[in-house]
Amino acid sequence: MTAITKTAAAVLLSLGAMGAYAAGVTITISCGSVGQDYEFCKKAGDEWASKTGNTVKHLSIPQSTSDILGLFRQMFAAKSTEVDVINVDVVWPGLLKDHLLDLTSYTKGAEKAHFPAIVANNTVGGKLLAMPWFTDAGVLYYRKDLLTKYGEKAPTTWAELTASAQKVMDGERKAGNADMQGFVFQAKAYEGLTCDGLEWVSSFGGGSIVDSTGKITINNPAAAKALNTAAGWIGTIAPKGVLNYAEEDARGVFQKGNAVYMRNWPYAWSLSQGADSPVKGKVGVVALPKGDGGKTAAALGGWQLAVSKYSKSPKEAADFVMYLTSEAVQKDRAIRGSYNPTIASLYKDKEVLAANPFFGDLYDTFVGAVPRPATVTGAKYNEVSAAFWNATHEVLSGKSSGEDSVKKLEGKLDSIRRGPKW
The missing domain is CATH 3.40.190.10 (Periplasmic binding protein-like II)
Known part of the structure; x- marks a missing residue:
């Protein structure tokens, strides 16, 4: 193969990859509605979309947690495919267990870096129904x-x-x-x-x-x-x-x-x-x-990210969840938004502690929340x-x-x- 042919082949491969990205799927996510949740979620969503060639849409949800749960229950009752990734309150995994995808086969063991108690909270009947996104305590x-x-x-x-x-x-x-x-x-x-x-x-x-x-x-x-x-x-x-x-x-x-x-x-x-x-x-x-x-x-508060069992693109939705709950994204949210990470190592991160001086002093409060x-x-x-x-x-x-x-x-x-x- 000549050098020209090799170059042409490389261009074709590149175009082929671009075509694959252009044909990516659309993942719809419900982000939080308090404070800067939406802005941070959109930023991370845009980053993931750029990396994967997929498209991210955001579902508008109510501010009240009670109303959010009601909305999700209505959508699940109808087996709606309108949302792929949902934000799940720490008390919801047991309530929504019949409608959430088991993420175990998608995590590659990443959940081991998160607080065990939260992972256990998100595990129902041996199925990991949500990945920890951020934890909370009053x-x-x-x-x-x-x-x-x-x-x-x-x-x-x-x-x-x-x-x-x-x-x-x-x-x-x-x-x-x-x-x-x-x-x-x-x-x-x-x-x-x-x-x-x-x-x-x-x-x-x-x-x-x-x-x-x-x-x-x-x-x-x-x-x-x-x-x-x-x-x-x-x-x-x-x-x-x-x-x-x-x-x-x-x-x-x-x-x-x-x-x-x-x-x-x-x-x-x-x-x-x-x-x-x-x-x-x-x-x-x-x-x-x-x-x-x-x-x-x-x-104890906090939110998790889960994939709807009715998603048309479960693989991509799960990949999006893993990106959003990754150490890099959690660190960014902690520094810029004061969201408590669910990854213990970030509580020793100098940049995180510089942005949130009380994280270190109140570590026991966060870990031992009621x-x-x-x-x-x-x-x-x-x-x-x-x-x-x-x-x-x-x-x-x-x-x-x-x-x-x-x-x-x-x-x-x-x-x-x-x-x-x-």
């Missing part, structure tokens, strides 16, 4: 400058937070900021309130709603006290409007400089430090406070969670006492269980 944000101004320190108990928030809020209002609030959090009746409520109950030693054996444990004095304590914040250190707050609502108030404390997920850190943030350089992050006789408790009772309640978890968040919301709204609420909730959960086992 944390407390606070205004370092304001605490210094009023001689306060970051609280370690809810009583300390209550007193500190009131003192600083009153002082700032007298100084001219009538919009200053003491504490903002997620109190809307949705899954986010289950997370907040579980943290309060667990931090007072009130258990985890349903224990690991399936026993309903919520009806106890510590749980009632926790809910009553939280109710005392409404209209005092927290605005009444917090009863309709989700994550972004709380972040909006805090980032505008109108709150002393905020309960939220780690993603809010990078946004608070953005160039246009009024509180840039003024924010600290610590573990959530503990209750009387209890210990600090952070609800799980919601999804595994033990299985397919009934969504009903259990809804019953808990509604009961909690009634207490916060002043419609019920903590004692009455947990008693009624016990009966409701027993009705949902409908027998000795879940």
Whole structure:
């Protein structure tokens, strides 16, 4: 073969490869809807598309986790092929197990680098139904400058937070900021309130709603006290409007400089430090406070990526999942978006720690976060969670006492269980 012929052959091979890329498949993904999730997902999706010659489309989804789950269930019931890759909340693998592809044959052992507990959470009936994307745990944000101004320190108990928030809020209002609030959090009746409520109950030693054996444990004095304590914040250190707050609502108030404390997920850190943030350089992050006789408790959150069993391109969809959950992409998301990696080695990465100083200090908080009772309640978890968040919301709204609420909730959960086992 002559040199000219070899060159021509190379050109033809190149054109053939380009043709193969041009004929690539289209993968539709549902990304998160909080903060910078969409932007980061789109960036990584564009990178993967460029590498593979495939096309990535993004499915618009609601902001509420409850609404997202409802959408997915409708699509799965119809065996819809409109979405290939979906973002899965940490409590969903058991709920959606019949509709997700087993990724075991596609991972090549990559899951071994991720936190074992999360991999185990995503494994149902021996099938790896989702790859860990990022993990989460509730944390407390606070205004370092304001605490210094009023001689306060970051609280370690809810009583300390209550007193500190009131003192600083009153002082700032007298100084001219009538919009200053003491504490903002997620109190809307949705899954986010289950997370907040579980943290309060667990931090007072009130258990985890349903224990690991399936026993309903919520009806106890510590749980009632926790809910009553939280109710005392409404209209005092927290605005009444917090009863309709989700994550972004709380972040909006805090980032505008109108709150002393905020309960939220780690993603809010990078946004608070953005160039246009009024509180840039003024924010600290610590573990959530503990209750009387209890210990600090952070609800386990986080999202996974799964492939729909009804995808027309499962191989490509799985490859996309593996790319998005890779160390390189997780590192980028951690540095630019404060998303907690699920790969342990990244918690020792200098660049990651430089961007998120609290990652190292709160490593134990992230690893030891309190799980919601999804595994033990299985397919009934969504009903259990809804019953808990509604009961909690009634207490916060002043419609019920903590004692009455947990008693009624016990009966409701027993009705949902409908027998000795879940």
